[in-house]
Amino acid sequence: xxxxxxxxxxxxxxxxxxxxxxxxxxxxxxxxxxxxxxxxxxxxxxxxxxxxxxxxxxxxxxxxxxxxxxxxxxxxxxxxxxxxxxx
Amino acid sequence: xxxxxxxxxxxxxxxxxxxxxxxxxxxxxxxxxxxxxxxxxxxxxxxxxxxxxxxxxxxxxxxxxxxxxxxxxxxxxxxxxxxxxxxxxxxxxxxxxxxxxxxxxxxxxxxxxxxxxxxxxxxxxxxxxxxxxxxxxxxxxxxxxxxxxxxxxxxxxxxxxxxxxxxxxxxxxxxxxxxxxxxxxxxxxxxxxxxxxxxxxxxxxxxxxxxxxxxxxxxxxxxxxxxxxxxxxxxxxxxxxxxxxxxxxxxxxxxxxxxxxxxxxxxxxxxxxxxxxxxxxxxxxxxxxxxxxxxxxxxxxxxxxxxxxxxxxxxxxxxxxxxxxxxxxxxxxxxxxxxxxxxxxxxxxxxxxxxxxxxxxxxxxxxxxxxxxxxxxxxxxxxxxxxxxxxxxxxxxxxxxxxxxxxxxx
Numbered sequence: 001x002x003x004x005x006x007x008x009x010x011x012x013x014x015x016x017x018x019x020x021x022x023x024x025x026x027x028x029x030x031x032x033x034x035x036x037x038x039x040x041x042x043x044x045x046x047x048x049x050x051x052x053x054x055x056x057x058x059x060x061x062x063x064x065x066x067x068x069x070x071x072x073x074x075x076x077x078x079x080x081x082x083x084x085x086x087x
Numbered sequence: 088x089x090x091x092x093x094x095x096x097x098x099x100x101x102x103x104x105x106x107x108x109x110x111x112x113x114x115x116x117x118x119x120x121x122x123x124x125x126x127x128x129x130x131x132x133x134x135x136x137x138x139x140x141x142x143x144x145x146x147x148x149x150x151x152x153x154x155x156x157x158x159x160x161x162x163x164x165x166x167x168x169x170x171x172x173x174x175x176x177x178x179x180x181x182x183x184x185x186x187x188x189x190x191x192x193x194x195x196x197x198x199x200x201x202x203x204x205x206x207x208x209x210x211x212x213x214x215x216x217x218x219x220x221x222x223x224x225x226x227x228x229x230x231x232x233x234x235x236x237x238x239x240x241x242x243x244x245x246x247x248x249x250x251x252x253x254x255x256x257x258x259x260x261x262x263x264x265x266x267x268x269x270x271x272x273x274x275x276x277x278x279x280x281x282x283x284x285x286x287x288x289x290x291x292x293x294x295x296x297x298x299x300x301x302x303x304x305x306x307x308x309x310x311x312x313x314x315x316x317x318x319x320x321x322x323x324x325x326x327x328x329x330x331x332x333x334x335x336x337x338x339x340x341x342x343x344x345x346x347x348x349x350x351x352x353x354x355x356x357x358x359x360x361x362x363x364x365x366x367x368x369x370x371x372x373x374x375x376x377x378x379x380x381x382x383x384x385x386x387x388x389x390x391x392x393x394x395x396x397x398x399x400x401x402x403x404x405x406x407x408x409x410x411x412x413x414x415x416x417x418x419x420x421x422x423x424x425x426x427x428x429x430x431x432x433x434x435x436x437x438x439x440x441x442x443x444x445x446x447x448x449x450x451x452x453x454x455x456x457x458x459x460x461x462x463x464x465x466x467x468x469x470x471x472x473x474x475x476x477x478x479x480x481x482x483x484x485x486x487x488x489x490x491x492x493x494x495x496x497x
Contacts, residue, residue: 019152036153043220051217058216 006053006080007073013052014072017044027070035069045072055079090267094495096340097176097328098435099168103140103321103422106167108175111325111432112439114421115447116468120305121422122319131284136296138304140321140423141282154238157224159198160281162234164324164428169235169275172328176340178273180240188273189243190236191262192326193254194427197226199283231279231324243271251482252390253351254278255325255430256490260349262329263490272331277431279324286426290318293359295394306451308393308424310417311402311464313454315393321423325432344438347475348377348491355485360396365487366404370477373489379475381408384491386446386476388437391417392424401479402459416465420450430480434490441473441494 001009011025020035031037037045046058049072057063057079066072100107103121104114114121125139147155147163158166169192173180182188201222208217224230229247236245244265248257255278262274280286290296297317300307309315335342350372354365374381387405391398405415418433425432440447446469455464474497478490 019148038153040156040220047217047219056216 001080003077006077009052010049010073010076013048014045017048025069027068027073029069030067031069031072032067049076053080055083091269092332093263093266093329093346094332094335095327095343095346095438096330096335097172097174097178098343098438099171099175099326100323100432100435101142101145101164101168102323102325102425102432103142105143106145108171108435108439111436112443115418115436116440116443116445118448118450119421120450122304122307124301124304128284128287131288134284134288134291135298136287136291136317137301138297138307138319139282139287140319142322150238154234157221157237158234159201159225159230160322161194161198161279161324162231164281164322165192165231165235165277165279165326166238168277168324168326169239172275172326173239176328178328183239183241183273186243187271188241188275189245189262189265189271190232190241191246191248191258191274191276192232192235192279193248193250193258194231194279195249195251195254197228197230198281199285200281201225203283235275239275241275249427250486250488251484252392252424252426252429253480253482253486253488254427255432256434256478256480256488257351257430257486259327259329259346259431259434260351260488260490263346263349266329266331272334274329275326276329277324277326278427278429280322280426280428282320282322287320290320297393308419309451310389310391310393310419310449311398311456311459312393312452313456315395315398315456317394318392319419319423321425323425323428323432325428325435327431327435342495343442345493345495345497346490347493348373348379349489350376351486351488353485354487358485359483361400361481363400363403363407366401366479366481367407369487370404370408370479370489373477373491377491379491384409384413384475384477386473387413387415388433388476388478389415389417390479390481391449392419397481398456399458401481402462406461411461411463413463414446414465414469414471415462416447416449418447420452430478430488434478434492437476437478438492441476444472445470446473
């Protein structure tokens with residue numbers, strides 16, 4: 001999966017789960033202030049990402065610090081790279 | 088102790104006739120049936136009843152996702168009906184935030200569909216890793232009440248009675264008492280339930296579901312009829328806004344009716360089979376609560392699910408108290424049995440008919456069962472002014488409930 005495809009899959013998965021518009025999925029968007037997500041939604045965001053990319057991230061401390069959509073992109077790309085190198 | 092008077096100032100409904108109090112009333116008064124063949128029931132092995140009265144497709148997205156994410160269908164119905172009740176009452180939302188407005192809305196159980204979906208996933212590998220954060224809010228017993236309070240920003244008391252088919256009637260009664268005792272000024276009251284094949288199965292395993300009209304669904308259920316064969320399950324929500332009379336008058340509210348009495352009692356003779364003496368006692372207590380005699384009543388809206396035991400027992404109970412003098416009808420023939428929502432939906436429909444100077448009839452009552460024949464059964468919309476009505480709901484588990492409602496001004 002290319003970086004572009006990964007970003008597209010993250011955006012489409014989150015847009016579907018949280019009823020967001022794809023055109024609003026800007027990397028600079030604040031997922032709390034701009035998308036209106038809260039702590040319950042972050043739990044579900046993890047489940048959505050785990051399902052889309054078939055990895056386990058619920059224990060990752062880095063997720064707790066994420067605020068921007070772009071940080072989710074970076075986190076997922078890093079996690080996929082990590083998994084690829086390990087295998 | 089001086090009790091405060093309690094009036095109905097807003098009504099909302101999501102019923103098998105669609106969204107809205109007007110649709111409910113029109114459906115009842117034009118003699119329509121909302122019962123249809125339900126293909127979802129084909130997939131359940133051994134289930135003989137294949138009909139239901141379902142809520143037509145509605146726009147759930149009218150409720151923001153922040154609130155909707157914790158809602159199953161029953162909470163969506165209750166929220167839409169609750170919003171309509173407030174709008175109908177022309178009550179500013181800000182008036183509900185001072186802790187003097189509460190919510191009392193119940194369902195039979197939490198969402199069966201969400202529970203089923205969870206266990207289908209969970210039983211595959213006994214993993215919780217795919218469990219969504221909002222699951223509990225769908226299946227908790229006070230799901231409807233909490234979700235309505237959250238969505239409508241209501242901050243007073245919250246209560247979620249769960250008394251099967253008596254739930255909606257009890258909710259209105261408990262709301263009435265809270266206002267009468269001065270504990271709250273306004274209460275959003277009612278019941279809600281969503282459709283699931285297991286609800287139909289619950290009745291079918293007790294041989295209490297309609298099974299003979301799968302090919303002609305609009306001909307059943309048949310309350311008080313010789314050819315009745317049981318319950319038809321339905322879904323929906325009826326919500327009434329109750330207010331203390333003087334507050335309602337002070338804000339210029341349009342008063343639809345007055346709640347004057349309520350009683351609920353437990354029939355401990357059998358968990359499933361109704362006892363006419365307990366039903367009579369329930370109606371008698373409700374009238375005593377209102378300080379009125381049976382002679383003052385001019386309409387009874389019966390529970391009458393179209394089961395043999397229920398209909399005959401209720402007919403006997405009504406006759407015991409009122410004789411043959413009082414017009415009686417049931418709305419189950421129009422829209423089936425919406426379980427926890429039935430009491431409040433039916434009371435809403437009865438108020439709608441009362442406002443038009445009509446009594447809505449019992450649909451599908453073609454050949455009155457001789458065992459139920461001692462009553463004045465209403466079979467066509469009847470033009471008459473109803474000043475005082477009794478509304479009955481009787482539930483499995485022995486939970487009987489009756490409300491006494493008066494036209495306003497009396």
